[in-house]
Amino acid sequence: MQERLTVPEKSKNPNNIKAKKPAPAAPKMTGASIAAADDTVITALALKPDRLSPAMAAYFAKCQERLGFVPNVLAAYAFDNAKLEAFVAMYNDLMLAPSGLSKLEREMIAVAVSSVNRCYYCLVAHGAAVRALSGDPPLGEMMAMNYRAARLSKRQRAMLDFAVKLTTEPWAVEESDRDALRRAGFSERDIWDIAAVAGFFNMSNRVASATDMRPNTVYHKQAR
Amino acid sequence: MQERLTVPEKSKNPNNIKAKKPAPAAPKMTGASIAAADDTVITALALKPDRLSPAMAAYFAKCQERLGFVPNVLAAYAFDNAKLEAFVAMYNDLMLAPSGLSKLEREMIAVAVSSVNRCYYCLVAHGAAVRALSGDPPLGEMMAMNYRAARLSKRQRAMLDFAVKLTTEPWAVEESDRDALRRAGFSERDIWDIAAVAGFFNMSNRVASATDMRPNTVYHKQAR
């Protein structure tokens, strides 16, 4: 899901996304079957896939072609095409559109925020993105485990300090916090983008946790 | 912003939204001038308004016509039309599209979540919505102050308990929490909607707090 995509539509029994019945208590599984489950039973909610719009069907096909898989978050939203489109539009604007923040920096925010919220889906999916974009696998681990362990530039440290404070105590963010970003070289627009990405993952973390969303197992081995 | 709107475009010096220079330290103001400031200096970020797309310009005009004002959150996003459109699309789908949750229930979630996060903008704007939609001004106050003080139906209490737990400790939400919603009569789709609205305001609260977004002063007197 690392770029904007356009593709043809799928047909009936639409998107190869399996509906799911509410999980009958906690199933016990071995490692292999967990992986299998995570790729087929994507959330704890039994929602039937909606018919995708041509734009969304094309997007899914493009994901399949370029990434080799459709990220489970998209499959999770696919029970309602309107919600899927809104999510994709906001996600792509935030994470892929031009910004004073690099794509890696936006992914670092995503993972540091998801670490605070302990969101399994986002840590796995976006941890892989940090590893891939940085070429530095331990950096992905540090973002997921404790961003303070990373040796970061002052700019990136200020960026993550802001994003994490905004996550843990948003009520206490004030002008002095914005000024710390300005001193670290961020523009007014960059400050918005840091806030918007941090905010977005505070949303996504919660949608994922609320639905027990499972990451595609393929992420685990990426860019190690 | 209580319904979908469509309208003609605005012209240059586009949207009657004032750009703002970074606030020079904390200005001290009397009551009246604070109100004035909140309606003109909408965020702490100095961002110039973008040229709105026809769709967005129409939306703003419709707000002006129907509400008598453009909600400041829209003006805040108007520095970038693409971000504004993504926000409006997601917001309108979540809060106004058909759902097993009434519009009032969605606004109750919005305010209860914003109370946890102590978001001034959202508490003022959506507190007014709860007052208006319910015809019960104290209900709006209780959502903003402590939702546990309200005498709620079991359904609504379960809904807010879930939304608030998802806000304060998303990592601890599990199948038993979803089952509590099912027992209270919510469908799988309703559970998604509760999660999505709670998630959305966890995002918006943080964007608002990060930018010191100020609510239109008109909200204060609405539906008292």
Place this chain on the structure above:
Amino acid sequence: MQERLTVPEKSKNPNNIKAKKPAPAAPKMTGASIAAADDTVITALALKPDRLSPAMAAYFAKCQERLGFVPNVLAAYAFDNAKLEAFVAMYNDLMLAPSGLSKLEREMIAVAVSSVNRCYYCLVAHGAAVRALSGDPPLGEMMAMNYRAARLSKRQRAMLDFAVKLTTEPWAVEESDRDALRRAGFSERDIWDIAAVAGFFNMSNRVASATDMRPNTVYHKQAR
């Protein structure tokens, strides 16, 4: 309850305060009936009113005459005249006696502390007082929602920072915190008064929450 009052005594079936049986589960009510309930069923405890002393009966009568109602907190304490008198004496000394803090400042502390403790009774009753004393309705809202959103003088910000820290982590208040007040222009006596008001509402918030004390509905519309 904005000034000292003296009045004649009431007779048997004394004070027009209704005893209450323990609420039979959570009653579900519409807006109007909630308001009704809040004015008649003042706490969750079934306590019969005591016979008021002449001084207290006079005080109640004066409240009725000047405010148009007896604040519910007084009715709540009226099950025991001695407790009522002790409460009234301490309250009036703290909130109304001469002090280096204005009455508005004392009410601002009351609301900011009650916001931390999410006390519905005190937020409603004292939020109204801030609105009335300041002539600035949004100021009352900011005290109740997040005092950091208000544009305050350095003096008032220091005052509230101290009161809120004293509320959330009293064990961590030290000489450096007192010195911050001194630097903001507060005298030794003022520091005591800030602490005493903040302390008092940490008490009252808990008595109110423990008993589900309900604010008079008249407060909601005051000074909007």
Place this chain on the structure above:
Amino acid sequence: MQERLTVPEKSKNPNNIKAKKPAPAAPKMTGASIAAADDTVITALALKPDRLSPAMAAYFAKCQERLGFVPNVLAAYAFDNAKLEAFVAMYNDLMLAPSGLSKLEREMIAVAVSSVNRCYYCLVAHGAAVRALSGDPPLGEMMAMNYRAARLSKRQRAMLDFAVKLTTEPWAVEESDRDALRRAGFSERDIWDIAAVAGFFNMSNRVASATDMRPNTVYHKQAR
């Protein structure tokens, strides 16, 4: 301070209470001199003693006669006779007047609450009271360190669970919490008293912490 007292008045240079200049940074002292300091420099605020009313002077004299010392909290309030009288009236009503709670139980609440708030003054003074009233020195220690370590009756455990929850998260106290007290045998009036004592120490803890109030050193050796 274990009973109501009446006594003759003191004369000029009134109460043998030393005014204090703001402590010049943190003084370093040996054990013996700390004790000395705690008995002479009672708070961090430089407040001159007020002239005591005859009632208060008598009360101080009675303390001196019966306890052998005036509790420092009284000396601390003695900078203002009106505040002292209000404090003494409320304290004596709560802790010494007839109640369904024994004096020991009220002191147990005092110490368990003060433990949450880590108030040095109250833990020392009221820890001594628990030791003395119970004849069980370890009980005083357990109240101060972790009340859950004590082997308590169901009644007393329920009482302290309520008081501690009311201290740490007053916003979450609801009918189910009151019902737990009712099931443990407490009357409606007893519930008020538990709440009022817990509330009172949430006030006193904060006044003491805000002013660095020091306990009389004599408490340390009492009832060991």
Place this chain on the structure above:
Amino acid sequence: MQERLTVPEKSKNPNNIKAKKPAPAAPKMTGASIAAADDTVITALALKPDRLSPAMAAYFAKCQERLGFVPNVLAAYAFDNAKLEAFVAMYNDLMLAPSGLSKLEREMIAVAVSSVNRCYYCLVAHGAAVRALSGDPPLGEMMAMNYRAARLSKRQRAMLDFAVKLTTEPWAVEESDRDALRRAGFSERDIWDIAAVAGFFNMSNRVASATDMRPNTVYHKQAR
């Protein structure tokens, strides 16, 4: 347990340590019987004493001879001689071996950490050690109740601030925290020792709390 000890072995029914059946619910006891219980029923786990190695038997005998009792923590570990030996080796190295920290300072860390974790066993046993080693009984109380109440040298305050931060938010300890220790005069090795002692009591506190470990009653009266 204030020095290294060597002693002869005990025989069968080995160490005078009573095995314990799981406590049948919370027993209610008077002061005297609690004391008795604490000296005989040492933990909530029914574990039979292991046969002690000669070294450990000698150590126990030495404790008995020098202290007059075997500290209950040793008796608690005595269900498995290997675990006992590992615990004793680490404890003695940390608390008694040469270090830039005095034995008193190490005990102060022990108590301040145990206060955060509210560990009854360690607060009683090591609180007594602080009283004894310092000759300043109130110092022991302040470490147990709120170390910030003590008038400490800058060195000792920095030491405890580090130990307590490491206890409450270990993830946030960074180079600036180590530098604060260096500025207070601590060597690299001293920093290790502060961390190691603080770490050790974060372990011991949890083993004690997990097993409801009871301190020897003799500690209560020591060095008052």
Place this chain on the structure above:
Amino acid sequence: MQERLTVPEKSKNPNNIKAKKPAPAAPKMTGASIAAADDTVITALALKPDRLSPAMAAYFAKCQERLGFVPNVLAAYAFDNAKLEAFVAMYNDLMLAPSGLSKLEREMIAVAVSSVNRCYYCLVAHGAAVRALSGDPPLGEMMAMNYRAARLSKRQRAMLDFAVKLTTEPWAVEESDRDALRRAGFSERDIWDIAAVAGFFNMSNRVASATDMRPNTVYHKQAR
């Protein structure tokens, strides 16, 4: 460090462990150089390696032979042979000696506890152990990110719930928590072992965080 080891001694310039000067501010590095640094500059403390005892030298050699490297935690403790020996003895007893808990279960506790404490060293090193021992890489990720996301047996879930509660609020662990373990099939001895392993990592997490201990980079790729 997955088994007990015995080996010959190393010679002068003893253990191939580099002393470290205090890190001159936060160095900025690329991915590759971070890895390099983590394998050579093991902690933030400048401590010279001690001469290892024959037993410890043999242990290090055995690690090198069997694992291909000496775990950095051992190198970190090697500034003092006595501390190293005590650490190794306790570690090996806890993690490798016979127990009712499997080695995997003990590693799961290690990682779940380290996740609460956000300890980079322990999450990397013991996360690798969970992956290796389970043959289930995602299980290691779930332990590090949010153990609640894993589909665990009731036994293992109860075990981790206890370990995590003991980590976050040790003061609140009571008989009911131990009973939950008993109901899940754990023996008295097993309960001790769960507590002891959880306790040990609460210690190690803090020693690692206090010293900025860096994990061997080899762990990152293990058992993916």
